Amino acid sequence: MYNLSISYNVALNDSGQQCQIEGERSWCVHRSRFDRLEEKLRQNQIDHALFTSQSNLRYFAGHTAGIESGPAPYSPVVGVLFVERGARPHLFLSGSDPAPEVYEEIAIERFPGYSYERPLQALFDLSERLVTLLKKLPRGRVGVESETCPAALLDELRGECPHLQFAEMAPLAAGIRMTKDAEEIQILRECCALCDAGQEVARSLARPGITELDLFEEVRKAMEVKEGRRLPLPADLVSGPRTAGIGGSPSLRRIEPGDPIIIDLTPRHRGYWGDSCNTCVAGAPTADQRRIFIGVEEALSEAIAHIRPGMRACELDTMVRKRMSELGGLFPHHSGHGIGVTRHEDPRIVPYNALPLQPGMVIAIEPGVYFKNAWGLRLESVVLVTAYGAEVLSQFRHVI
Amino acid sequence: MYNLSISYNVALNDSGQQCQIEGERSWCVHRSRFDRLEEKLRQNQIDHALFTSQSNLRYFAGHTAGIESGPAPYSPVVGVLFVERGARPHLFLSGSDPAPEVYEEIAIERFPGYSYERPLQALFDLSERLVTLLKKLPRGRVGVESETCPAALLDELRGECPHLQFAEMAPLAAGIRMTKDAEEIQILRECCALCDAGQEVARSLARPGITELDLFEEVRKAMEVKEGRRLPLPADLVSGPRTAGIGGSPSLRRIEPGDPIIIDLTPRHRGYWGDSCNTCVAGAPTADQRRIFIGVEEALSEAIAHIRPGMRACELDTMVRKRMSELGGLFPHHSGHGIGVTRHEDPRIVPYNALPLQPGMVIAIEPGVYFKNAWGLRLESVVLVTAYGAEVLSQFRHVI
Numbered sequence: 001m002y003n004l005s006i007s008y009n010v011a012l013n014d015s016g017q018q019c020q021i022e023g024e025r026s027w028c029v030h031r032s033r034f035d036r037l038e039e040k041l042r043q044n045q046i047d048h049a050l051f052t053s054q055s056n057l058r059y060f061a062g063h064t065a066g067i068e069s070g071p072a073p074y075s076p077v078v079g080v081l082f083v084e085r086g087a088r089p090h091l092f093l094s095g096s097d098p099a100p101e102v103y104e105e106i107a108i109e110r111f112p113g114y115s116y117e118r119p120l121q122a123l124f125d126l127s128e129r130l131v132t133l134l135k136k137l138p139r140g141r142v143g144v145e146s147e148t149c150p151a152a153l154l155d156e157l158r159g160e161c162p163h164l165q166f167a168e169m170a171p172l173a174a175g176i177r178m179t180k181d182a183e184e185i186q187i188l189r190e191c192c193a194l195c196d197a198g199q200e201v202a203r204s205l206a207r208p209g210i211t212e213l214d215l216f217e218e219v220r221k222a223m224e225v226k227e228g229r230r231l232p233l234p235a236d237l238v239s240g241p242r243t244a245g246i247g248g249s250p251s252l253r254r255i256e257p258g259d260p261i262i263i264d265l266t267p268r269h270r271g272y273w274g275d276s277c278n279t280c281v282a283g284a285p286t287a288d289q290r291r292i293f294i295g296v297e298e299a300l301s302e303a304i305a306h307i308r309p310g311m312r313a314c315e316l317d318t319m320v321r322k323r324m325s326e327l328g329g330l331f332p333h334h335s336g337h338g339i340g341v342t343r344h345e346d347p348r349i350v351p352y353n354a355l356p357l358q359p360g361m362v363i364a365i366e367p368g369v370y371f372k373n374a375w376g377l378r379l380e381s382v383v384l385v386t387a388y389g390a391e392v393l394s395q396f397r398h399v400i
Numbered sequence: 401m402y403n404l405s406i407s408y409n410v411a412l413n414d415s416g417q418q419c420q421i422e423g424e425r426s427w428c429v430h431r432s433r434f435d436r437l438e439e440k441l442r443q444n445q446i447d448h449a450l451f452t453s454q455s456n457l458r459y460f461a462g463h464t465a466g467i468e469s470g471p472a473p474y475s476p477v478v479g480v481l482f483v484e485r486g487a488r489p490h491l492f493l494s495g496s497d498p499a500p501e502v503y504e505e506i507a508i509e510r511f512p513g514y515s516y517e518r519p520l521q522a523l524f525d526l527s528e529r530l531v532t533l534l535k536k537l538p539r540g541r542v543g544v545e546s547e548t549c550p551a552a553l554l555d556e557l558r559g560e561c562p563h564l565q566f567a568e569m570a571p572l573a574a575g576i577r578m579t580k581d582a583e584e585i586q587i588l589r590e591c592c593a594l595c596d597a598g599q600e601v602a603r604s605l606a607r608p609g610i611t612e613l614d615l616f617e618e619v620r621k622a623m624e625v626k627e628g629r630r631l632p633l634p635a636d637l638v639s640g641p642r643t644a645g646i647g648g649s650p651s652l653r654r655i656e657p658g659d660p661i662i663i664d665l666t667p668r669h670r671g672y673w674g675d676s677c678n679t680c681v682a683g684a685p686t687a688d689q690r691r692i693f694i695g696v697e698e699a700l701s702e703a704i705a706h707i708r709p710g711m712r713a714c715e716l717d718t719m720v721r722k723r724m725s726e727l728g729g730l731f732p733h734h735s736g737h738g739i740g741v742t743r744h745e746d747p748r749i750v751p752y753n754a755l756p757l758q759p760g761m762v763i764a765i766e767p768g769v770y771f772k773n774a775w776g777l778r779l780e781s782v783v784l785v786t787a788y789g790a791e792v793l794s795q796f797r798h799v800i
Contacts (some may be wrong), residue, residue: 028542053471054470054471065470066470067467067470067471068468068632068633068634069467069634069666069743070454070467070632070668071453071454071467071548073742073743073744073745074744076547076548082723105418114744115734116733116734116748116750116751117751117752118730118752119749119752123547132540143552146550146551146552146555147476147523147550147551147552148476148550149550149551149552150546150547150548150549150550150551151544151546151547151550151551151553151554151555152546152547152549152550152568153547153551154551154555155551155554168552199479207620213624213628213629214625215623216630217620217621217624217625219576219616220617221621222615223618224474224613225613225614225617225652228613228651228652229613229649229650229651230613230616230649232468232469232470234468234469243721249629249630250629250630251628251629252625252628252629282718287627289774317516331514332516334516335516342473343469343473344473344474344514344707345473348516350516350517351516351517352517352518
């Protein structure tokens with residue numbers, strides 16, 4: 001049993017009533033995540049959990065790592081979260097930067113990052129601290145995420161802690177994260193609102209004469225000003241014949257009259273991702289463009305209208321895929337995907353996925369049609385699966 | 401001995417003359433990197449090399465991974481480069497995206513990335529291919545980068561290939577990369593030219609009334625339009641009292657008359673990083689601001705003028721650090737750092753680094769002074785160490 005409250009400065013009571021008290025709210029909110037983790041670990045005979053992925057550091061500890069510089073130049077991991085049975089979770093972070101967003105129930109321990117005063121040895125410094133903690137544990141099994149755990153770190157822990165076994169647990173965490181709690185849904189609403197703002201600007205400025213890149217610059221600027229800071233923002237912005245290729249980064253291509261323009265925006269906000277896609281036409285759409293737009297738009301609406309808890313992901317995929325094939329073009333990608341602390345996760349809306357949808361899942365649905373060497377069109381909304389159907393979190397209107 | 405030409409479609413001759421022939425140039429250019437690698441590996445009794453870091457995939461194979469979305473959502477590594485003694489290097493990449501920038505001498509092998517038609521199992525697919533290749537090798541030692549190699553991958557290789565030993569080699573590669581070849585220097589010049597363009601715009605628009613974020617939007621836009629595409633661009637852009645804190649992302653803070661503004665721009669271009677810093681003042685600088693600016697500018701010029709091959713990195717640091725202390729503020733960071741396929745690498749210009757500078761090193765030098773709770777100023781140029789001194793690659797003028 002986890003009894004995470006015992007080592008707190010302020011002892012916490014589990015009851016719902018106590019959760020109303022300011023300052024304890026955060027813990028009660030996130031506690032259910034640890035409860036679900038505990039249950040999954042127990043089912044798999046795992047005693048403790050050592051997280052190394054950015055996604056789980058965000059989900060369980062509230063820590064959002066910067067990603068715009070690529071892999072951290074000073075440490076092989078941005079941090080490690082160790083969840084010990086019966087104790088307060090420990091987040092090991094390099095350097096001394098403030099981490100105000102980390103949940104108050106998490107103990108932060110620092111290991112030296114880069115300093116001009118001593119050679120860089122982040123992995124050594126981190127593993128030294130981790131080993132000190134792990135050596136105190138009785139014999140047991142520690143869950144790890146072996147695809148994001150550096151080999152050097154796991155080798156060190158194995159060498160220093162022969163009393164412990166290390167077992168894969170990444171799929172357990174991914175399973176827990178598939179349904180979102182209230183706090184996550186609120187953040188995902190904010191992510192969608194950012195997308196809405198970007199799509200509005202895109203639609204209003206997508207005119208003949210502007211380059212894809214200049215259009216993108218204006219869209220991102222509006223989103224960043226709304227956010228009040230820079231945003232990680234992977235995006236497709238392609239026009240004209242480039243739309244036949246599904247996606248791509250904005251180029252210096254100048255948009256011509258009649259060009260379709262695919263704009264797919266995926267900002268990261270508070271460690272969660274938004275997603276959205278619209279396809280508009282610069283100037284007046286042709287009858288054919290309008291027909292395809294309507295077909296894809298109807299497929300999207302139909303899919304959303306049919307979502308129910310218990311519906312299998314593959315059924316939703318089949319429904320979308322059938323409509324796309326009727327439109328005569330190619331549809332060489334998924335019909336959708338889960339979204340959360342990663343921008344693409346379970347439940348994937350694909351032919352092979354028999355998973356039943358559940359209330360609390362947040363999924364992007366993105367039907368599209370692509371005509372080889374000609375053009376393509378894709379529309380995307382993010383929805384929350386509810387007890388009765390689906391609530392559309394994206395507010396922007398798809399308008400060709 | 402490596403005899404990398406043997407398995408080529410077109411047999412290559414090593415002679416310099418042959419290098420003039422179009423199509424073989426690329427190989428001859430990069431061959432010296434593999435020659436240096438071979439020598440280092442031999443010195444360390446390592447037979448083959450398995451690279452997993454983005455930096456070495458760029459350096460040895462020409463592959464630049466996208467970083468703006470954070471860790472790859474579909475694979476624990478962006479790819480793996482295997483350099484087998486006596487054979488053509490193999491780059492394992494997930495998915496089917498074209499990789500036109502990969503050096504022509506590298507054989508590309510694909511492993512499935514994300515597909516809507518089958519469950520994602522990138523690590524399995526990758527290791528299966530790697531194991532097939534490694535099983536054919538005789539007993540020997542394989543160099544790995546254990547800090548970027550996922551534990552799951554190394555575990556799999558160890559389990560399937562008991563005839564091989566795996567040994568750390570990351571420091572060897574970092575050592576090789578410290579001095580740049582002609583192609584790298586050309587790319588780093590282009591990186592610096594991008595910085596120049598950004599600094600010009602920053603200086604011309606840094607006026608009272610604009611927000612840090614709006615200023616940044618204009619700077620980045622100019623750089624991206626010059627590049628013709630989006631740029632990874634970590635940057636500090638802080639104004640007024642925020643400059644006392646060394647750096648930070650642009651905020652909605654509106655710049656006031658007399659505010660100092662630190663603008664530190666580090667774009668990634670063709671897989672290499674630029675770096676540059678200027679500090680200007682919105683409106684007329686005070687006498688004190690001007691005095692500090694002149695002091696830091698003189699320290700930077702003096703440091704550059706004194707660079708010689710054989711000078712130790714710590715001597716350069718001492719020279720800068722002494723001048724900074726004379727200015728009366730704090731200088732709580734390095735005096736500079738190497739730059740290349742990472743934005744921060746050896747040789748670090750720090751007190752503990754006795755490494756002699758060598759021709760071909762490219763280093764950023766960045767003296768700065770910070771007055772607690774008041775303001776700060778930093779200037780930075782990128783220079784190439786030559787046989788006789790240093791050539792400044794940054795062209796923009798530091799102007800307060």
